[in-house]
Amino acid sequence: MSWPSVQPAPADPILGLTEAWRADPNPRKVNLGVGVFQDEHGRTPVLPSVKAAETALVAAETTKNYWPIAGDPEYGRRVAEMMWGDVEGVARVRVICAPGGTGALRVGAELIATVAGRGRTAWLSRPTWPNHRGIFAAAGFAVREYAYYEAARGGVDREAMFAALQQARPGDAVVLHAGCHNPTGTDLELEDWRRIAAVALDQGWLPVVDAAYLGFGGTIEEDAAPLRALLETGVDFLVAVSFSKNMGLYRDRVGALAIVARDAATAEALLSHARAAARVLYSNPPAHGPQIAMRILGDRLLREMWTREVAAMRERLARARESFAEALTVRLPDRDWSFIRRQRGMFSYTGLTRAHAEWLREQRSIYMTGDGRVNVVGLTPVNLDYVCDSIAEALQTVRPS
Ligand code: LMR
Numbered sequence: 001m002s003w004p005s006v007q008p009a010p011a012d013p014i015l016g017l018t019e020a021w022r023a024d025p026n027p028r029k030v031n032l033g034v035g036v037f038q039d040e041h042g043r044t045p046v047l048p049s050v051k052a053a054e055t056a057l058v059a060a061e062t063t064k065n066y067w068p069i070a071g072d073p074e075y076g077r078r079v080a081e082m083m084w085g086d087v088e089g090v091a092r093v094r095v096i097c098a099p100g101g102t103g104a105l106r107v108g109a110e111l112i113a114t115v116a117g118r119g120r121t122a123w124l125s126r127p128t129w130p131n132h133r134g135i136f137a138a139a140g141f142a143v144r145e146y147a148y149y150e151a152a153r154g155g156v157d158r159e160a161m162f163a164a165l166q167q168a169r170p171g172d173a174v175v176l177h178a179g180c181h182n183p184t185g186t187d188l189e190l191e192d193w194r195r196i197a198a199v200a201l202d203q204g205w206l207p208v209v210d211a212a213y214l215g216f217g218g219t220i221e222e223d224a225a226p227l228r229a230l231l232e233t234g235v236d237f238l239v240a241v242s243f244s245k246n247m248g249l250y251r252d253r254v255g256a257l258a259i260v261a262r263d264a265a266t267a268e269a270l271l272s273h274a275r276a277a278a279r280v281l282y283s284n285p286p287a288h289g290p291q292i293a294m295r296i297l298g299d300r301l302l303r304e305m306w307t308r309e310v311a312a313m314r315e316r317l318a319r320a321r322e323s324f325a326e327a328l329t330v331r332l333p334d335r336d337w338s339f340i341r342r343q344r345g346m347f348s349y350t351g352l353t354r355a356h357a358e359w360l361r362e363q364r365s366i367y368m369t370g371d372g373r374v375n376v377v378g379l380t381p382v383n384l385d386y387v388c389d390s391i392a393e394a395l396q397t398v399r400p401s
Contacts, residue, residue, distance in 0.1 A: 001260065005103030005361075006296065006389050009197060009271070009306070010328045013130045013369060013370065014034050014035075014130065014131075015034060016367060016368075017031070017033035017034065017368075017369065018031060018033060020361075021365075021367045022034065022366065024365050026365035028364075028383075028386060029365035029366070029367070030366045030367065030378060030379075030383045030387055031073065031093040031367050031375075031378055032233045032366065032367060032368040032375050032378035032379070032387070033367045033368055033369055033373045033375065033378075035053050035068050035139055035182065035316070035346045035347065035375055036245075036375070036378045037097075037245060037248060037313055037316075037346070037376060037377055038317065038375075038380070039316060040105060040379075040381060040382050041372065041380065042378075042382070042383075043200065044248065044250075045248070045308045046248065047108070047247060047248050047306065047326040048305060049247075049296050049302050049305040049306040049309055050093075050247055050248060050296070050306075051247065051311065052302060052305070053292045053295040053296050053299075053302055054292050056295065058290060062330075063172075064281075064287075066284050067097070067284055067285060067287040067290075068284065069093070069096075069275040069278050069279055069283075069284045069285075070094075070096040070097060070271060070274070070275055070278075070280065071095075071096065071097025071181060071256075071285050071287070071290055072097070072290070072294065073289075074233060074294055074298065075097050075256070075290050075294045076094065076095030076096070076097065076256065078096075078297035078298050079095050079241055079258065079291075079293075079297070080093050080095055080258060081216075081297070082220060082224070082297055083211070083214075083224045083227045083228075083239065083241070083258065083356040084224070084228060084231055084343075085228075087231075089232070091263075091264050092261055092263055092264055092266075092267050093231075093258055093259065093260050093267060094258070094259045094261075094267040094268060094270065094271040094274075095257065095258045095259070096256065096257050096259070096271060096274045096275065096278060097252075097255075097256055097284055097285040097290050098240075098255045098256055098257050098278065098285060099253040099254045099255060099282060099285055100242055100244055100253040100254065100255040101211075101212045101240050101241065101242030101244065102135065102254065102255070103211045103255055103281075103282070103285075104129060104240035104241060104242070104255040104256055104257040104311055105132070105135045105136075105175075105208070105257075106135050106138065106139065106209065106281060107257050107274050107277050107278050108141050108175065108208055108238045108240055108257050108274075109135055109136050109138075109139035109141065109208075109258075110169070110274075110277035110281070111207075111238070111259070111270060111273055111277055112139075112173050112206060112238075113139050113140055113141070113162065114273050114276075114277065116140070116170075116171030116206075116271065117171060117272060118140040119140060119141075119142065120141055120142070120169075120172050120173065121142045121143070121144050121168065121172045121173075122136035122137075122141040122142070122143050122144075122170045122172070122173045122174075122175060122208075123144055123145070123146050123164070123165070123168050123172060123173065123174045123175065123205075124136075124143060124144070124145050124146070124175050125145070125146060125149070125161075125175070125176070125177065125181070126145040126146065126147055126148050126149065126185065127149060127183055127371060128145075128148075128149070128175065128177075128182070128183075129182045129183065132175055132210070134331035136173065136175070140307050141173065144167075145164075146160075146161055146164035146165055146168075146174070147160035147161050147163075147164050147184035148161055148181075148184070149184045149186055149349070151351065152343070153314075154186065154339040154375045155186060156186055156187075156188060156192070158313060160383065162195065163204075163274075165196070165199055165205075165320045165339060166199070166203070167206075168203060168205040169205065170203065170204030170205060171185070171204065171205070171206075172205040172206070172209065173205070173206050173208045174196075174200070174205055174206065174207050175208045175209075175210060176188070176196065176207055176208070176209050176210070176235065176382055177209070177210050177212075178209050178210065178211035178212075178213075178214065178223065178224070178226050178227060178239070178348075179211075179213060179214070179217040179218075179226065179344065180212075180213035180217045180223075180344050181222045181344075181345070181346065181347020182210075182212065182213070182215050182345070182347060182373075183347050183349050183369065183371055184343070184347075184349040185215065185343025185344050185345050185346075185347050185348060185349055186343060186344075186349070188226065188346055190225060190226065190229050192288055193229045193230055193372045194229055194233060196230075197229070197230050197233035197234075197235040197237075198233070200235050200237070201233070201234070201235050201272070206236060206237060206238065207235065207237040207238070208228065208237070208238045208240065208345070209227065209230070209237060209238065209239045209240070210240050210242050211223075211224075211227065211239050211240065212240075212241075212242040212244065212245060213246070213345045213346065214246055215310040215313075215314065216245060216246065216310075216313065216314060216317060216344075216345045216346060217261060217314075217344040217345055218314075219310075219311070220246070220306075220307070220310065225321060226395045230260070231260060233380055234262075234343055235260075236261050236262060237260050238257060238258065238259060238260070238316075239257070239258040239260070240255065240256075240257055241255055241256045241257075241258065242254070243255065243289070243293045245304070245346070245387070246310050247267060247292070247293055247296065249289045249293065252286070252288060252289025252292070253286055253289060253357075254286075254289035254290050254292070254293050256290075257274060259271055259274060272345075283397065303324055315343070316377060317346060319378060319379050320378050320379050321339065321341050321343070321348065321385055322375040323379065323381075324337075324340050324348065324376055324379055324384070324388070325337045325338065325340040325341050325374065325386055326372075327385065327388040328340070328391065328392070331388055331389065331391075332386075332392055340376075340380065346375055346376065346377065347373050347374065347375060347376065348373070348374045348376050349371070349372060349373055350368075350373070350374050350391075351372055352368070352373045352374075352391065352394070352395075353400040354371070354372075355398050355399060355400055356368070356372065356391075356394045356395065356398050356400065357369065357370050357371075357372060359394050359397075359398045360390055360391070360394050363394075364386075364390040364394075365389075366386075366387055366390055
């Protein structure tokens with residue numbers, strides 16, 4: 001055939017912003033869009049623990065032969081131990097290495113579709129990371145939303161959320177954020193997770209937990225508490241893990257899908273279906289990044305070094321929140337900006353509307369997603385005043401829409 005004439009695909013709502021920001025000639029441009037860690041100088045450095053693990057890896061590596069489809073079993077064990085410790089419950093867990101959190105979610109979606117049948121529904125929080133929709137739609141799911149964020153209170157609307165989850169049917173996937181909810185920074189309590197497990201057990205749907213920000217809300221152990229709570233309830237579930245943020249391995253695509261089933265034999269059978277799904281999607285995983293993660297998780301000294309580095313990133317996030325809230329309060333004292341301090345993780349859900357975001361982009365070359373989500377570590381001592389002056393101006397001059 002010859003190609004028909006086609007319109008270009010719409011720009012990605014997050015990665016497309018970075019492309020537009022790169023092309024913007026304004027020297028004052030600021031990228032508050034994509035969730036990438038930056039230090040106070042606006043740099044995204046390679047973590048020293050990663051450098052050390054990578055250097056040792058390159059020196060010791062003797063082959064680039066394929067990895068197994070599920071990755072090295074040691075990688076899987078280390079990832080499971082990171083989340084659940086060396087506990088007996090891990091016997092009912094199997095892990096497949098995947099290219100980033102996105103790869104893990106896509107393999108998970110294929111696994112559910114294979115086992116539960118195509119045409120199920122994936123339930124996403126309102127709002128959620130926009131890629132969730134595309135990932136589950138690509139695996140043949142219908143996509144619906146459950147209520148989550150209550151803007152007026154800046155909290156989770158539990159009543160509406162649990163009412164919506166009553167509508168999920170057996171075999172449906174309910175996508176949840178382990179913590180540092182993207183985009184709202186507003187998380188569930190441990191009690192909510194236990195209740196979610198009870199409803200899932202009762203109704204036969206599967207929790208699919210997106211764990212992309214472990215270590216950015218609290219320590220890795222603290223942020224993995226919801227995963228431990230789910231494991232204890234006996235519910236079946238999936239976890240999509242990403243090391244993009246907490247190891248800064250963004251472009252190396254390091255992730256994993258943890259499959260939690262009623263017993264080891266079932267988990268093993270499910271793993272074989274996940275492997276079959278991965279085989280047709282990308283054949284077998286990239287090994288370079290996962291080998292770095294495996295070394296860090298498995299070596300006491302590297303692990304301690306990494307733990308300190310994650311703590312330092314968390315502190316930078318907290319400082320950025322503090323200065324952002326303070327700088328906005330100085331300019332707009334009639335509004336309560338304390339929610340910025342309470343939200344967790346990388347993002348602040350500012351309440352700015354699409355019209356504000358567009359004005360800021362067009363008039364000030366400040367890039368944020370259309371829902372008003374701001375990557376707080378995109379703010380640096382150099383750009384903070386410029387960004388906050390511009391936000392104040394946008395709020396005073398632009399009609400929200
Ligand atoms: C984000 O939400 O900005 C990150 O998860 C990066 C991405 O892939 O969208």
